[in-house]
Amino acid sequence: DAGITQSPRHKVTETGTPVTLRCHQTENHRYMYWYRQDPGHGLRLIHYSYGVKDTDKGEVSDGYSVSRSKTEDFLLTLESATSSQTSVYFCAISVSQGGAEAFFGQGTRLTVV
């Protein structure tokens, strides 16, 4: 298994509360990504990072922010959780852009009630 740890693995939170999901890697890969997986929509990119403090938006970034202060950690924050953000969130890493193999974490199941 690629050295990717997501925490927490499961979380239930109330609408309007802030939530932070953590992705930790031990591979020293430059690129890190956050995807969400929903029935009928598949996996979609939320944000990605191409280095410490370097991040960019993906396809479905509204309502989410990210931070990367160390190579090994990539945080995803829902500033004010909504029911539409109930999903399974996956972190992924790759050593470089375009052409490099991507490796995924085990996922975080988030339920917003």
Next chain:
Amino acid sequence: KQEVTQIPAALSVPEGENLVLNCSFTDSAIYNLQWFRQDPGKGLTSLLLIQSSQREQTSGRLNASLDKSSGRSTLYIAASQPGDSATYLCAVSSDNAGNMLTFGGGTRLMVKP
């Protein structure tokens, strides 16, 4: 915008059959195509990565082909086993979409003993 389609959405076969899963994409300007396996409630496991300059990749009983000009890839599974039961996802990395992987909706495979 890149779109990825996987056919069929679900497939049930008896053990021992050889089978083919299909993946098509709309924009041939890709860096690579990657096949993943996902077990229920689990993360994505990378199976095969095909670079845009390659025609096929093999790993054990799995063989993936790529026809970039026609926007198609196939995953061939030889002598299927019940342990192959899972959802199979294909994803493309496009050079007009930065580092984003665009995923198909997956094929849910069941191999019956």
